[in-house]
Amino acid sequence: MVLKHEAPYSMSRPGLIAFRGGSYCQNFGITAMNSVSILPGDVVATVPTIHYFDDVAHVVIMDDCGAGVLTLKQLMIENPP
Known part of the structure; x- marks a missing residue:
């Protein structure tokens, strides 16, 4: 298993500009992975199971x-569907 934590903000350069990042990006990623996980079992691409x-x-x-x-890129190069 993997534990991922993201800060609720990101810095473009240290001490310069902080912008909304981690939590928004993480929520988007989880939503996308959950959407893909409802596809039929015979698809080529799969996603990891989200346990928590x-x-x-932001965990x-x-x-x-x-x-x-x-990776998707490797699949498309080596064995395109």
């Missing part, structure tokens, strides 16, 4: 994809 998500503490616990997994 806390949008207040996600999810499965590690493990060794031998292809």
Whole structure:
């Protein structure tokens, strides 16, 4: 499993500009992964299982994809569907 934590803000350069980042990006990512996970079981792409998500503490616990997994880019280069 993987534990991910994101700050609720990001810095463009140290001490220069802070902008909304972590929590918004993390919420978007979780929503996207949950949307993909409802696809039929015979699809080529899969996503890790989300075991815990806390949008207040900005914490996600999810499965590690493990060794031998292809990224989408690698899949499209090596074995396009």
